[in-house]
Each structure stands twice: as C-alpha cells, then as structure tokens.
Amino acid sequence: xxxxxxxxxxxxxxxxxxxxxxxxxxxxxxxxxxxxxxxxxxxxxxxxxxxxxxxxxxxxxxxxxxxxxxxxxxxxxxxxxxxxxxxxxxxxxxxxxxxxxxxxxxxxxxxxxxxxxxxxxxxxxxxxxxxxxxxxxxxxxxxxxxxxxxxxxxxxxxxxxxxxxxxxxxxxxxxxxxxxxxxxxxxxxxxxxxxxxxxxxxxxxxxxxxxxxxxxxxxxxxxxxxxxxxxxxxxxxxxxxxxxxxxxxxxxxxxxxxxxxxxxxxxxxxxxxxxxxxxxxxxxxxxxxxxxxxxxxxxxxxxxxxxxxxxxxxxxxxxxxxxxxxxxxxxxxxxxxxxxxxxxxxxxxxxxxxxxxxxxxxxxxxxxxxxxxxxxxxxxxxxxxxxxxxxxxxxxxxxxxxxxxxxxxxxxxxxxxxxxxxxxxxxxxxxxxxxxxxxxxxxxxxxxxxxx
Numbered sequence: 061x062x063x064x065x066x067x068x069x070x071x072x073x074x075x076x077x078x079x080x081x082x083x084x085x086x087x088x089x090x091x092x093x094x095x096x097x098x099x100x101x102x103x104x105x106x107x108x109x110x111x112x113x114x115x116x117x118x119x120x121x122x123x124x125x126x127x128x129x130x131x132x133x134x135x136x137x138x139x140x141x142x143x144x145x146x147x148x149x150x151x152x153x154x155x156x157x158x159x160x161x162x163x164x165x166x167x168x169x170x171x172x173x174x175x176x177x178x179x180x181x182x183x184x185x186x187x188x189x190x191x192x193x194x195x196x197x198x199x200x201x202x203x204x205x206x207x208x209x210x211x212x213x214x215x216x217x218x219x220x221x222x223x224x225x226x227x228x229x230x231x232x233x234x235x236x237x238x239x240x241x242x243x244x245x246x247x248x249x250x251x252x253x254x255x256x257x258x259x260x261x262x263x264x265x266x267x268x269x270x271x272x273x274x275x276x277x278x279x280x281x282x283x284x285x286x287x288x289x290x291x292x293x294x295x296x297x298x299x300x301x302x303x304x305x306x307x308x309x310x311x312x313x314x315x316x317x318x319x320x321x322x323x324x325x326x327x328x329x330x331x332x333x334x335x336x337x338x339x340x341x342x343x344x345x346x347x348x349x350x351x352x353x354x355x356x357x358x359x360x361x362x363x364x365x366x367x368x369x370x371x372x373x374x375x376x377x378x379x380x381x382x383x384x385x386x387x388x389x390x391x392x393x394x395x396x397x398x399x400x401x402x403x404x405x406x407x408x409x410x411x412x413x414x415x416x417x418x419x420x421x422x423x424x425x426x427x428x429x430x431x432x433x434x435x436x437x438x439x440x441x442x443x444x445x446x447x448x449x450x451x452x453x454x455x456x457x458x459x460x461x462x463x464x465x466x467x468x469x470x471x472x473x474x475x476x477x478x479x480x481x482x483x484x485x486x487x488x489x490x491x492x493x494x495x496x497x498x499x500x501x502x503x504x505x506x507x508x509x510x511x512x
Contacts, residue, residue: 184503184512187249188496195249196499197482200467202252202439203474213246216478219468219502220252223307225264232270233305240306249503250511252354254309257298261327271301279313279340280331288343295344299351308509309354311403313344315390316363323365334386338393345397354509356439357394359405360428361418362387369406369447373417380411392432400505401437402428404466406447416464417451419443425465437467437505444472455480462490467498 188196198217205221206212212221221243228236240253255264260278265271277285282294302310317337318329330340341357348355361383366374391402404424406417413421419440428434440461448457458477461469462484471477484490506512 180504180507184500184507187503187512188500191499193485193492193495194482196495197478197485199249199499199502200462200469200481200495201474201478202254202468202470204442204444204470204472209243210246212474213243213251216474217248218251218474218478219249220254220309222254222256222311222470223264224255225267228265228268228271231268236271236305244306250506252309252502252506252509252511253307254311254354254356255302255307256311257302258312258314258328259294259298265301265305265307271305278327279329279344280327283330283340288339291340292343292347295347296351299348299353303351303353308511309356309401310348311356311358313341313355313357313394314359315341315357315394316359317386317390318363318365320365324368325359325363325365329363334389337390341390342393342397345394345399349398352510354400354505355394356401356403357391357399358403359407359441360391360402361405361409361412361424362391363405363407366407369417369441370445371447373447373450374407376407376409376411378409378411383409383411388432391434395432395434395436399436400508401439401468402434403439403441403470404428405441406445416460417447419448419466420452420457420460420464422464429465435501437501438465439468440466440470442470442472443477459484459489462494462498467501 191199195217199219201216201218202220202222203212203216203218205223205227209221212218231239243253244250256262257265257276258279259276259282260280263275266275276294276298279291279294282290286293298310302308314325314328314330315337316325316329317332317334318326319331319333320326321331330337332340345355345357364376364378364387366376368374395402404419406419408414408417409421409424412418412427413423415421416423418424425438428438443454443457443461451457452460454473454476458469458471458480462481469477469481481490485492485495503512
C-alpha cells in the first residue's frame with residue numbers, strides 16, 4: 061500500500077509517526093505492568109489492559125484522519141510518491157506483536173494467607189463449635205475455688221476460679237504452683253485463675269510472707285511515695301508474682317472515684333478526682349497488659365461514696381451527668397489501655413435502672429457496651445453478696461445475670477447456679493446465640509492471655 065504525502069508536510073509526517081510509536085510504546089509498557097502487577101491490579105478492581113480490536117481500530121482511525129489532511133494538492137509539482145520500501149516499513153511498524161483477539165488476564169496467584177488475628181478467630185470459632193452446651197455454660201462461671209477444686213472442673217467444666225486468702229495460707233510458692241498446675245491439667249479448656257490483689261486492705265497472696273516480705277501497699281500510699289512511676293513498678297511486681305504462681309488475672313484496679321474518707325470504697329480507691337484516677341488506671345492497666353497479666357476494671361458503673369453491697373442493697377441516686385463527667389472516665393481510660401474485662405457492681409443506680417442492681421440490669425450493661433463501647437468480657441461482682449441475696453434467689457440471680465448481658469458470673473454456689481443457667485437455655489429463656497457470643501469473648505480473652 062502506498063501513502064501519498066505532500067513534501068511540505070514532512071514535518072507533520074515525522075510528528076505523526078512519533079505519536080504512533082509513542083502509543084505503541086505505551087501499550088507495550090501497559091502489557092509489562094500487567095504481567096508484573098497482576099495480583100495487585102486484581103485487588104484494585106481487576107482493571108485489565110486489553111489488546112483487542114478496539115485499540116487497533118482506534119490507532120487506524122487516528123492514522124486515517126492524519127493522512128487525509130496530508131493528501132496531494134492541486135500543485136502536482138510538489139507531490140512525491142514514497143517508495144514501496146518506506147510504505148512497507150510504516151506498515152511493519154504498525155503491525156501488532158500479539159494476536160488482537162487475545163485478552164490478557166493476570167497470572168494466577170496464591171490466595172493471601174490469613175493474618176494472625178484471623179487465624180486465632182478461626183481457631184476459637186472451631187473450638188466453640190466443638191463444645192457441648194454444658195461446656196459452654198460452664199465457661200461462663202468464674203467460681204470461688206471450692207475444697208474439691210478438681211471435682212468442680214471435671215463435673216462442671218467451669219471457666220475459672222477465684223482464689224482467696226484461705227487458698228494461700230500455710231502454702232509455699234512451690235505448693236501453690238503445683239496445685240494450680242493440677243487444676244489446669246484437669247481442665248480440657250485452660251482456666252482463668254484470678255485473685256483480688258489490689259494492695260492495701262485487699263490482698264490475697266502477699267498477705268503471707270511465703271510469697272512476699274510485706275503485703276502490697278495501697279495505691280494511695282504507693283503514689284504518695286513515688287508517683288505514677290512507682291504505681292507502674294508496683295503493678296509490674298504484682299504481675300510477676302502472680303504469673304509465677306500460675307495466676308492469670310488480677311481483679312483490679314479499683315476504678316471508683318471516691319474522695320470522701322469516710323466512704324466504704326475510699327481506702328480501696330485511688331482517693332482522688334476523676335482525672336487523676338483515670339491516669340492511675342491507665343498506668344496500671346498498661347503495666348499489667350505489658351507483663352501479660354489479665355485485669356478487670358471494677359466496680360462499674362462507679363461505686364462513688366456509697367455503702368457496702370456485701371452487707372445489703374445500696375441505692376445510688378446520683379444524676380447520669382455525674383457519671384459521664386466523673387465516674388465513667390477511669391473506666392474509659394482502662395478500656396482504652398486494653399483491659400480485657402469489666403466487673404459490674406450490685407448498686408441500684410437509679411438514673412440508669414431504678415429497679416434492678418447494676419450487675420443484673422440489662423440497661424446498665426447496654427450503657428457499658430454502647431456508650432463506653434466495651435467489647436471485652438463483662439463479669440458480675442460476687443452473686444453471693446447480700447445485695448443480691450436480699451433482692452432475689454440464687455438461681456434467679458444467675459439467670460438474670462446472663463440475660464442482663466454478663467459473660468461470666470462470679471459466684472460461690474456455682475453447683476446451684478450453673479445448673480439453673482443450663483436449664484434456662486434448654487427451655488428457651490436464654491438463647492444459645494447469647495451463650496455462644498459470651499463464650500467466644502471468654503475464649504478470646506484466654507487466647508490474649510496466652511492460655512489458648
């Protein structure tokens with residue numbers, strides 16, 4: 061095929077063929093990028109570079125339009141006919157190097173490996189699916205360690221035990237370590253083993269010289285002697301001691317804001333305002349988390365200066381604004397620092413639920429989940445306390461606690477309360493879906509603590 065191009069248009073001809081070569085070059089680069097980055101392009105929407113007819117038709121149209129403007133003029137003296145050799149070279153330049161019917165597709169790639177979190181979730185879901193209903197309900201009980209601890213594990217499949225002073229009195233480090241090891245060996249699913257080692261008036265382990273030369277001091281005293289740095293070191297020392305014995309959870313810190321020295325919770329609290337208490341909570345939670353020890357923020361939604369729920373029902377008449385501007389703040393600080401659990405008090409908080417103790421109130425739990433956005437494990441305070449015993453029966457309290465939204469029930473008489481919850485699931489009062497959601501949170505916490 062011969063192209064007739066006027067001599068005066070030679071510059072335009074050169075420019076045109078440069079443009080065509082540039083288009084071809086760009087197309088070739090697209091093909092190269094296609095091969096090298098196929099997997100990435102698939103993730104971004106499977107955008108594909110094609111070499112089909114449409115592309116070549118487009119190039120042909122560009123060529124035709126350009127050549128039409130270059131046809132010979134009436135002045136025949138300026139016309140020039142290119143040699144067949146030159147025409148052939150142009151045709152050869154435009155010849156595609158691949159079959160125009162071919163559509164390039166990315167080379168197949170191996171599916172991406174799931175990350176560690178996804179693998180853990182899949183493993184926990186598989187574990188949950190293989191559990192019987194009795195095992196699931198058992199996981200929801202953090203029971204006071206009984207005399208026959210092994211029997212409680214093998215018969216009821218409890219999720220964990222809370223240890224008290226009696227479990228350490230007369231013992232040594234080695235004897236406690238061996239005892240707790242035997243508990244774990246008897247359980248198909250690793251147990252949460254917990255204590256209240258707050259410091260000050262509430263100590264379970266360090267109360268005995270076999271475990272520490274002196275009991276841990278209260279948070280107020282530690283702070284007065286060394287500030288927040290001393291509190292962080294104190295939390296690390298507690299974690300080291302408890303973990304060395306096989307204890308995985310410290311039911312602390314106390315997050316209650318209490319500045320009234322005569323109040324029941326004052327000595328156990330940080331004894332300062334919400335902002336300083338929040339800094340205290342953040343400091344000790346971060347230290348425990350770094351050490352690998354679990355913790356529980358208590359006593360939600362905030363004890364304030366109220367009386368002792370161990371001895372009777374307590375009504376809290378403070379406004380909701382008081383909670384948002386003060387009591388919630390330390391809990392939020394602990395949640396943001398990575399606390400795995402929150403323990404709920406038995407106070408009847410009238411601005412949230414005037415009828416039910418917080419521990420068995422669905423409304424209070426909704427505040428914790430939705431307002432404070434906590435997605436970890438929620439635990440009741442001990443259901444054996446008089447504040448609950450005077451309000452309702454043991455069996456009803458356990459069922460109400462699950463219906464309210466608790467994941468774990470801290471209790472003493474688990475041989476009565478566990479069967480009551482199991483019966484409520486079987487007769488439809490509690491859904492299996494709610495049990496599964498709670499147990500999955502428990503298993504996730506255990507995995508975070510390195511137990512699973």
